[in-house]
Amino acid sequence: MSYWYLIQAKPKQQLRAKENLENQDVECFYPTIELEKIVRGRRQMVNEPLFSNYIFIKLDDEDINWSKIRSTRGVRDFVRFGIDVAKVPEQLVQQLKFDTGIIDSNMLETNAPREGDKVIITKGAFKEFEGIYQSPSDEERSIILLNILSKTIKLEVANQDVMKVEK
Known part of the structure; x- marks a missing residue:
């Protein structure tokens, strides 16, 4: 009978571990998610x-070579509870496969403002002021153009304090 197990990979070596396990004909599942982030001042x-440093693997309970799996490049060890190796329920893995499978870049709607979008400030001294989103300042802040007393000023605001105004 086959069961799903959880492997902990070495830091930043999840893909290496997955590739090496697949080369040994081990069924692997490494869930990922596509997110919008600010990288070097640009939204990408x-x-x-989904789970850093963890990979799900399916092994036949009758024919497991524990040391071969643990000595695979990129693998740290099996996840354990005490001395017992943790088995992951099939239902959980199927649900993760289904949930992560429906997220794709074309279906993922982002509510992050883009240059020229109307935004509203949700916190701070300028709470409820409307402005125009100009650009990201860094990974955590953005520059907003506000029209105050017939004069346009630039204001740097935390990303979580800005909300795009729906059209």
């Missing part, structure tokens, strides 16, 4: 692991 879609 980035593919990141």
